[in-house]
Amino acid sequence: MISQLEMVSRLVMAAALGSVIGFERERLSWAAGLRTHMLVCVGSALVMIVSAFGFKDVLGTANVVLDPSRMAAQVVSGIGFLGAGSILLRGEVIRGLTTAASLWAVAAVGLAVGGGMYTASIAATIIILIILAGVKPLERRFIAVRQQRSIQMFVEKGSVSLDSVHGALGSGSVRVKQLIVQQSEDDSEVDHVQIALSRVTPAEFEAICQRLESMRGVREFRRLP
Structure with a gap:
């Protein structure tokens, strides 16, 4: 049986490692943020401690067989x-898969801390943080070439x-994901149009902008970031 100090130290360490990953999610304003990741990590560490040491008193009893890993x-x-x-499912876009994966990974970190595997838990936390914060810019630059673009017109x-x-766009591979037409509040003869395009490269986006800007009735044209 581990000491009381060791038990508390493991829970504190689980909270600290969970907060490191949770802070990265909180920075991006996801629903599962700092506190959620800390709670998951501490909770899983506590379950691991109970699983490994909570049944020491009855393990030696006759006719009692327990599996500490259950x-x-x-x-x-x-x-x-x-x-x-x-x-979350927003239109045709699924959001939150990475956060769900980080919660699952944080639970594994908590189990490792609860089992006393400090080196593995710290290394896993560093690797998870690199994946969440470090790989994303590379993914945006080299992988996500085709992405959603938005246009605003009056x-x-x-x-x-x-x-x-x-x-105006033709029957190519361009896909209009969303088209919103809203009348102006001042009863003027102007409509506010917002168009979302998916699977569009930067070069295709520029060509599309030129076609839409030359449409009949367009008074003002804006490219949204």
Whole structure:
């Protein structure tokens, strides 16, 4: 049986390692942020401690056979409800998969800390943080070449519709993901149009902007970041 000080130290260390990963998620304003990751890490560490040392008093009893890993194993499957709660479907875009994966990974870190595997838990925390914060810029630069782009236009009332936009863009691979036409609040003869395009490279986006800007009735054209 480990000492009381060692037990508390493991829980504190789990909270610290969970906060490191949670801070990166909190920085991006995700629902599962700092406190969620800390709680998951501390909770899984506590379950691991209970699983490994909580049944020492009855292990020597006759006809009692226990598997110390069974409680810890439930963390791996049980953390799924938090991961599912952090995944959101917005239109055709699924958001939150990375946060769900980080919650699952933090639970594993907590189990490692609870089991006294300090080197493995610290190394895993560093690797997870590198994946979350360090790989994303590389992913944006080298992998996410085709991405969603948005355009904002102020047009003459009734001059732009989904058919006219498709007609201007042609029947290529360009995909209009969303088209919003909103009338001006001051009752002027101007509509506010916002278009979201998916699977568009920077070169294609520039060509699309030129086509849309030359459409009939367009008074003002803006490229949104």
